Amino acid sequence: MGFDVLLDQVGGMGRFQICLIAFFCITNILLFPNIVLENFTAFTPGHRCWVPLLDNDTVSDNDTGTLSKDDLLRISIPLDSNLRPQKCQRFIHPQWQLLHLNGTFPNTNEPDTEPCVDGWVYDRSSFLSTIVTEWDLVCESQSLKSMVQSLFMAGSLLGGLIYGHLSDSQIWWNESTGTHLSDSSSENQGHLLQVFNFYERACLEWTLARSRSMTIMVLLCSYSVGQMLLGGLTFAIQDWRILQLTVSTPIIVLFLSSWKMVESARWLIINNQLDEGLKELRRVAHINGKKNTEETLTTELVRSTMKKELDAVQIKTSVFSLFHAPKLRMRVFGLCFVRFAITVPFYGLILNLQHLGSNVSLFQILCGAVTFTARCVSLLTLNHMGRRISQMLFTFPVGLFILVNTFLPQEMQILRMVLATLGIGSVSAASNSASVHHNELVPTILRSTVAGINAVSGRTGAALAPLLMTLMAYSPHLPWISYGVFPILAVPVILLLPETRDLPLPNTIQDVENDRKDSRNVKQEDTCMKVTQF
Numbered sequence: 001m002g003f004d005v006l007l008d009q010v011g012g013m014g015r016f017q018i019c020l021i022a023f024f025c026i027t028n029i030l031l032f033p034n035i036v037l038e039n040f041t042a043f044t045p046g047h048r049c050w051v052p053l054l055d056n057d058t059v060s061d062n063d064t065g066t067l068s069k070d071d072l073l074r075i076s077i078p079l080d081s082n083l084r085p086q087k088c089q090r091f092i093h094p095q096w097q098l099l100h101l102n103g104t105f106p107n108t109n110e111p112d113t114e115p116c117v118d119g120w121v122y123d124r125s126s127f128l129s130t131i132v133t134e135w136d137l138v139c140e141s142q143s144l145k146s147m148v149q150s151l152f153m154a155g156s157l158l159g160g161l162i163y164g165h166l167s168d169s170q171i172w173w174n175e176s177t178g179t180h181l182s183d184s185s186s187e188n189q190g191h192l193l194q195v196f197n198f199y200e201r202a203c204l205e206w207t208l209a210r211s212r213s214m215t216i217m218v219l220l221c222s223y224s225v226g227q228m229l230l231g232g233l234t235f236a237i238q239d240w241r242i243l244q245l246t247v248s249t250p251i252i253v254l255f256l257s258s259w260k261m262v263e264s265a266r267w268l269i270i271n272n273q274l275d276e277g278l279k280e281l282r283r284v285a286h287i288n289g290k291k292n293t294e295e296t297l298t299t300e301l302v303r304s305t306m307k308k309e310l311d312a313v314q315i316k317t318s319v320f321s322l323f324h325a326p327k328l329r330m331r332v333f334g335l336c337f338v339r340f341a342i343t344v345p346f347y348g349l350i351l352n353l354q355h356l357g358s359n360v361s362l363f364q365i366l367c368g369a370v371t372f373t374a375r376c377v378s379l380l381t382l383n384h385m386g387r388r389i390s391q392m393l394f395t396f397p398v399g400l401f402i403l404v405n406t407f408l409p410q411e412m413q414i415l416r417m418v419l420a421t422l423g424i425g426s427v428s429a430a431s432n433s434a435s436v437h438h439n440e441l442v443p444t445i446l447r448s449t450v451a452g453i454n455a456v457s458g459r460t461g462a463a464l465a466p467l468l469m470t471l472m473a474y475s476p477h478l479p480w481i482s483y484g485v486f487p488i489l490a491v492p493v494i495l496l497l498p499e500t501r502d503l504p505l506p507n508t509i510q511d512v513e514n515d516r517k518d519s520r521n522v523k524q525e526d527t528c529m530k531v532t533q534f
Contacts, residue, residue, distance in 0.1 A: 003266045004208055005305050009296065010281050011288030012208030019287075020206060021215060025222040030250045032226030033233070037247055039353045039360055040230075041240040042145055043130045046123035047138055049090035049116035051076040067099075074098050078113055088139035089113045115139065126360070128238040143473065149351060149466035205264050206284065220375050220432065227368030234361040269306055278302055321446065321509060328512045331441050332450055334493050336457040338391070338434055341490035343461030344468075345398055346427045348483040349420065351466060356405070356420035363417060367424050374425035378432040386501045387437040391494045394430035395487045398423050402484035406477050427487070440500035443508050 004012070011017070053072045075094045077085040092112045122133045132138060137145045207215045230247065237243045265284075268277035278299060285293040303310070322329055349356070353363050374394075381390040401423035408416050442450045471478035506512050 003205075003269070003306060006265075006281060006297075006302060007206065007208055009290070010285035010293065011290055013211045014288030014290075016284045016287040017207055017211075017215075021218060024219055025225075027254050028219060028222040029226040029229060030247075030254065032223045033230035033247045034251065036227065036230060036350050036353075036364070037244065038149060038351060039364065040127065040234045041131055041244055042137075042149070043127050043354060043360065044132045044138060044142070044145070045126060045130070047087055047120045048073075048077055048085050049088070050118045050121050051090055052118075053094060055121055071099055078111070088116060090116060126238070127234075127240065130240045134240075143470045146466045146469040149469075150463050154463050205266050217375060217379050217432075221372050224368045224372035224375065224428075227371065228365045229368075231361050231364030231366075231368065234364070269302060270310065274299055274302060322450070325509050325513055328443070328446075328509055331497065331512065332453065334497050335434075335438050335441065335450070336454055337493050338395075338490045338497075339438070339454050340457045340461040341486040341493075342395065342398075342427060342430050342434060343458040344465050344486045345402060345423070345483040346431060347462045347465035348468065348479065349402075349424050349427065352469065353420075356416060363421075366417075366421055370421050370425035371428040374429040375432055378429035381429075382433055382436055382501075386499050387433065387440065388494055388497060388499050391430055391433040391437060392491055394426045394433060395494065396491050398427045398430060399484040399486070399488035401426065402480055402487075406480040406484065430487070437497065437500065440503070441497060441506075441512075443506040443512055446509070 075098050077090050080086045092114050095111050263280050265277040265280040282293050353360050401419045405419040468479045468482050
């Protein structure tokens, strides 16, 4: 709590913090569309094989007489089980007998078919071009789309590992905030988004504990605004290159402006850069209109106020300490599984909106509005119903909505969209609840280390989610069954984790192993500050 005392003197929620939060809200609004951009740039439109009778410009009307387009399609493309033209097969030779519906032709063997050896014809009514239409990522090559998405997520995982190490050892004192950005649009963008992620953590370190939970909620809700923004853009931009350029360019501008961000004074002080930390504190005090900070903020005051933090840093705690503490080890395993089990359906849903609704742009806007509402609701349930009940309240319905939606007929589009939207809202609220619970279960001395392990679990789930879509080659239901089963399996694991509402954060491994109960008598004011401390 020492740094919070200093922060209270320079202004814990003044002009500087408001401008900083506003900057990161704008950043998140512009950043999040890159995460779900492939719903549109990798949109798979309706398609069929290219056939000479229909698509060869050199074939004149006299070659086919007075046959309509539907007739030519009927004799060129076989029908699937739903009596619709197949997407990946065509007849080797035109089947003229199919035009005679009165049965005058005798029964013959099944006509010979072949793959789309001459390419495909795409329905361009939704988007003029996507990477799918440009590189023919359909039929035998449709799994490549999922592989590319998975590699994009792997880029985020790699970026998190690299910048996580830098943030701990070179850039900032990395204290978990529960607002990890778990995805990126490419490997390079993965690195770039992680840079913004760690800047955002530094932003939260400049906020007092009593305001931190609300700050986190505002930052998370800005992601939802970004979702709605992308949905609106896609109504006007239908070319994937222009859309990619429109969404990505502002990120570069924001990245260049981020170099002037205020450094984390906490990290500077903890790492024996006392003069630099004091300089940043005075700079923030000046922005917040605090006067006489040159006299009141001194090196001696900073050193005495943060004595406990400085002494705690001298105690070296290895990650291997987790394996020697049974209760803490089980908590970490449980938290990692819950994070993994929530992340898989989250990315399975938001990256595959096309499979859940016919109008992807409208669905994107709807999902943004629902996640915005769900994140606000999760804050209320956390404060009034507890951490475990809140997580289970949101986690179990995720699996239920997905599994029910899996076996609904495609014709029930409205009901399918409603269930999918509720699932996305539930998983967003579950993720928020899990983030808060995570920070209250892990001791301060290892919170940063466990946050890194937990983030890797989440990013692993994000990388697995697109890969599961390759199971559609065996059954169209298999990926969605997988997405639905994971959150249901997480519910009994959540039950095994202890409730932490109205309890202060554990500081040491011994606090976790001894399962201290006397902490319930802590004053309410201190409790509230500790519960929201990230």
